[in-house]
Amino acid sequence: MIIKAREKPIYITKLEALNDRLAANHEKKQMINQHLINRLTGYKGEQSLDYFLSFLEEPDYHIFHGIRLFDGTNYFQIDTLLISRKLIIISEIKRMAGILKFEPEFNQFTRITEENVMEPYADPILQAERQKFQLNKWLRRNSKLSNLPIESLVISTSNKAVLQTTQGNKTVPEKVIHKEFFPFKIKKLEKQYLENVISSSEHTILSHLILQNHSPHNPDILKNYDLSQIDLLTGVHCPECRYLPMKRRKGRWTCPRCSAVSKNAHLKALKDYALLIDTKITNAQACKFLRIESSSVTKRLLGAASSRYEGDKKSRTYFLTGLIE
Ligand SMILES: [Zn+2]
Numbered sequence: 001m002i003i004k005a006r007e008k009p010i011y012i013t014k015l016e017a018l019n020d021r022l023a024a025n026h027e028k029k030q031m032i033n034q035h036l037i038n039r040l041t042g043y044k045g046e047q048s049l050d051y052f053l054s055f056l057e058e059p060d061y062h063i064f065h066g067i068r069l070f071d072g073t074n075y076f077q078i079d080t081l082l083i084s085r086k087l088i089i090i091s092e093i094k095r096m097a098g099i100l101k102f103e104p105e106f107n108q109f110t111r112i113t114e115e116n117v118m119e120p121y122a123d124p125i126l127q128a129e130r131q132k133f134q135l136n137k138w139l140r141r142n143s144k145l146s147n148l149p150i151e152s153l154v155i156s157t158s159n160k161a162v163l164q165t166t167q168g169n170k171t172v173p174e175k176v177i178h179k180e181f182f183p184f185k186i187k188k189l190e191k192q193y194l195e196n197v198i199s200s201s202e203h204t205i206l207s208h209l210i211l212q213n214h215s216p217h218n219p220d221i222l223k224n225y226d227l228s229q230i231d232l233l234t235g236v237h238c239p240e241c242r243y244l245p246m247k248r249r250k251g252r253w254t255c256p257r258c259s260a261v262s263k264n265a266h267l268k269a270l271k272d273y274a275l276l277i278d279t280k281i282t283n284a285q286a287c288k289f290l291r292i293e294s295s296s297v298t299k300r301l302l303g304a305a306s307s308r309y310e311g312d313k314k315s316r317t318y319f320l321t322g323l324i325e
Pocket of ligand 1: 238240241242255257259260
């Protein structure tokens with residue numbers, strides 16, 4: 001049973017908006033574009049696991065995708081979390097092509113790319129173990145259930161990955177698997193944990209508690225990259241060719257490059273504003289950001305796009321939260 005479905009993380013949506021609003025020659029454009037590509041690749045890897053999860057027997061498992069909890073000191077995120085009445089399984093998902101070499105003697109993880117370049121990375125086995133430790137801590141603080149056994153796995157989701165470890169090592173193949181093996185691995189673990197350690201109602205309460213405490217990673221992205229509003233391009237993007245800025249004519253947006261016409265292209269721009277700058281906006285701020293000269297036109301657009309407003313006349317602020325939910 002899927003308790004929390006996989007959703008596109010708001011952090012990726014923010015990175016996309018930021019990438020769209022940085023000029024091609026901005027000094028941080030390339031870095032942010034690369035970060036966006038990395039995040040999207042990771043997200044696709046997580047999505048590709050979902051098919052194999054559908055082989056699990058329902059409703060034995062409560063499944064959570066991309067859950068993020070606070071252990072009292074730090075936040076921790078689990079790519080996929082499975083909870084049954086017998087055990088908990090934490091999965092760290094990796095989408096990397098090439099030879100992936102695990103050397104647990106040194107907690108070392110390296111990838112040899114298709115171009116034969118060796119790249120060191122943080123050890124995902126250790127990452128998954130850390131999540132196990134943090135989840136245990138969270139369970140002790142938030143519930144009476146600290147007796148559930150927890151297993152941690154690393155799941156490789158790239159079709160072009162070759163898994164390797166040092167000769168004779170037996171622990172790595174138990175911890176690191178290809179995604180196709182995931183349902184079988186779970187069956188294998190079930191044979192080690194035969195007894196129910198929590199009741200059916202405890203199972204339900206625990207899942208509810210996890211969902212309630214989920215807190216998505218939603219930072220101020222401009223601050224993260226040490227940027228400010230003046231770094232951002234203003235205007236409305238053409239929905240067809242991405243040209244910026246469209247021109248407002250006779251109640252519509254028209255694109256000077258491809259001549260596309262749109263009635264509501266400004267909604268995406270207001271969404272960008274909400275994601276990057278603030279979820280509240282005044283008429284003057286919107287005129288500037290949308291590049292509209294007429295405040296009465298802006299007033300009409302904001303009235304229709306916002307979920308509510310506060311204040312009167314010139315000091316009125318419109319709430320854009322409805323655009324990013
Ligand atoms: Zn266009």
